[in-house]
Amino acid sequence: MKIYINGTGIAGGFGCGSNVLLNRLHTGVACEPSSQDGYYPAFHADISSLYDFVPKKSLRRIDHFSQLALTGAYLTFNEAGQDSFDKMATGLVLCSGYGSAKTTFSFLDSIIDSGDICASPTLFSNSVHNAAAGHISMMLGIEGPCLTVSQFEISVYSGLLSAIQWLREERVGQVLFGAVDEYFDVLGYCYQRRYGRNSNISMSPLAPGIQSAVPGEGAAFFLLSRDKATNCYGAITSVNTGSVKDFDDILPEESFYILNADGHIESDKNYSKIIPEGSLVSCYTPYYGSIPTGPAFDMAIAALSLREGRIFPVPVNVIRPDNYRIPVQESTLNQGNISCVKAGVKGEFSIITLSHPG
């Protein structure tokens, strides 16, 4: 059974909305990270579009993480043209590697600084695992099943498998599937402690022996359905995980590969163990940064590639290994599949393959 992508909503270091991302993809120019807290540079998301849908006043108790998620959710329904939808037949799956870490640390800090009697009830309620999904459900009126998945770098795959299973079981007619991660100062501090101050860093994924990861944040949402809408992007044909020791049957026969290489030396080196030499390969992480839910952003780029019928150029600062074909200029997409690949430190990997809706 094909699962169709009938809408997307995306926000990140590149800006807000799929058209903004599309413009960035045409240019091939990487985004510039910045430091807002004096720690390590990062890609900060633009969520200004959220205020087009919700008055700022009604967001005052909703933390940045949930606002990121709401941005993705509203943009998706808006793009899909669904002003009204069957609320009982719509499910929600939200994935995150870190969750609402900024709020959780603030809540813990309030206890450490002032004692448990001064713990903020608002911070507590936003730090709860399913809070962001709850905000989306309440504000958009979704009444179907609601799930939050957090399994660090495999959150997207786990969540996507659940969403697809709900659709296959006909438990719901459509699923709002979203991935969110936020930048938080503890993360910036950890990067700085581990990799040095590095204020002028730019991401150079796939560069052998060079650590160039830059943390990012954002939201990537998709409206998934068994039924193909007229403005459908493409179809999800497979979601697989494997290990470098045993993966022959997992790779699709003819595919354009989008690697989630994010400048971490230990994981970037494993892509060459998975993807066959001579394959057509690209990497778009310099547009949004190193994020545990990064594969969802690659999925959005793959969806745009399918809709536009184009292969977008690799950002200029991505190293171009000799053993792969790298798209240095924009070209026509001739491949039937696009596979979004995430490799882990220990040789584990996951692949989401998208194809034309047909």
Added chain:
Amino acid sequence: MTINMEELKEIIIKELFLEDITPGDIDDNAPLFGGGLGLDSLDAVELVVIIQKHFNVEIKDMDEGRVAFESIKSLASFIEEHQKS
């Protein structure tokens, strides 16, 4: 200690995330709840925490809260009175 009401307003605006409101928008005598500021019961709980955290003054029950939260002016008076004791 005399409480600077402008500072108190700034603390409330910051801690309650009151968007697009400045200290000048808050009338010293206007009710905090159900009126112009639009605060609600969860804000009341937050205010109890904020007052204890910033001024080390405890609002022990609803009766005390009702008096303290009448307006910015009454809140400042309540803090001054209880800081002395």
